[in-house]
Amino acid sequence: MRWEEHSNDETVATAADVVDVAFRLSGRWLPVDHACALRTAVVKVLPWLADEPAAGIHSIHGAASGNGWERPGRETGEMLSLSRRTRLMLRVPVRRAEDTSGLSDCRLDIDGCEVVTGARQPRPLTPTGTVFARYVVDREGGDEERFVEHVASALEALSVPARKLLCGRSYRVKSAEGMLEARSVLIADLGPEESLTVQCRGIGPGRLLGCGLFVQHKDIGPVRTAAGDA
Numbered sequence: 543m544r545w546e547e548h549s550n551d552e553t554v555a556t557a558a559d560v561v562d563v564a565f566r567l568s569g570r571w572l573p574v575d576h577a578c579a580l581r582t583a584v585v586k587v588l589p590w591l592a593d594e595p596a597a598g599i600h601s602i603h604g605a606a607s608g609n610g611w612e613r614p615g616r617e618t619g620e621m622l623s624l625s626r627r628t629r630l631m632l633r634v635p636v637r638r639a640e641d642t643s644g645l646s647d648c649r650l651d652i653d654g655c656e657v658v659t660g661a662r663q664p665r666p667l668t669p670t671g672t673v674f675a676r677y678v679v680d681r682e683g684g685d686e687e688r689f690v691e692h693v694a695s696a697l698e699a700l701s702v703p704a705r706k707l708l709c710g711r712s713y714r715v716k717s718a719e720g721m722l723e724a725r726s727v728l729i730a731d732l733g734p735e736e737s738l739t740v741q742c743r744g745i746g747p748g749r750l751l752g753c754g755l756f757v758q759h760k761d762i763g764p765v766r767t768a769a770g771d772a
Contacts (some may be wrong), residue, residue: 563642568658573621573653576653577601581599584650587645588642590641594635595749598750599751600632601751624657633755642662643662646660647661667742668758670732671730671733672729673757675753679724684723697729702732702739708728709728
């Protein structure tokens with residue numbers, strides 16, 4: 543963990559050159575560990591995504607199976623129950639946002655589970671002081687301190703100071719090349735411009751598997767809960 547006190551200035555953020563595009567999603571179930579199958583299905587419809595470095599596919603998060611009180615783990619083989627509020631989210635350059643229209647009204651086979659997409663809805667990125675990524679690829683062999691330093695270095699390469707940085711629990715994400723080790727990451731005390739930079743550029747590989755994609759987080763009160771959330 544890295545935690546340094548800092549007072550943000552009133553810098554006004556410029557418009558982001560990346561946007562999220564949301565699609566309504568109809569279906570009953572998805573495997574918890576669906577990232578690889580989702581990538582395959584989406585890229586089949588939008589093949590240009592595979593060659594777009596700034597593109598990403600957010601993992602889908604729905605209600606837990608069973609009694610609904612606890613989200614199933616990725617390694618258990620359990621299923622996610624989809625609700626009317628579930629969305630498939632792509633992160634793409636603004637210049638390619640119109641090119642995602644081909645994904646509307648599609649039937650996708652996600653590891654044997656059929657889902658149907660609805661109309662697309664662009665969602666501009668919001669410059670919040672705290673951002674969170676559920677999965678950032680960890681190539682440090684499980685060494686938390688080295689991983690924190692790696693993330694700090696990646697931020698500094700984006701000209702974003704790593705003032706407040708917290709990594710959470712470890713995960714394994716299935717890819718076509720094998721399993722990827724990953725950790726959740728929370729970054730706080732960001733200025734508006736810094737926040738948009740982190741969300742637009744991300745950290746590390748695996749964007750089409752949902753890795754390295756940061757989203758807005760409301761505040762830093764429940765920091766440890768957020769960083770450890772599945």
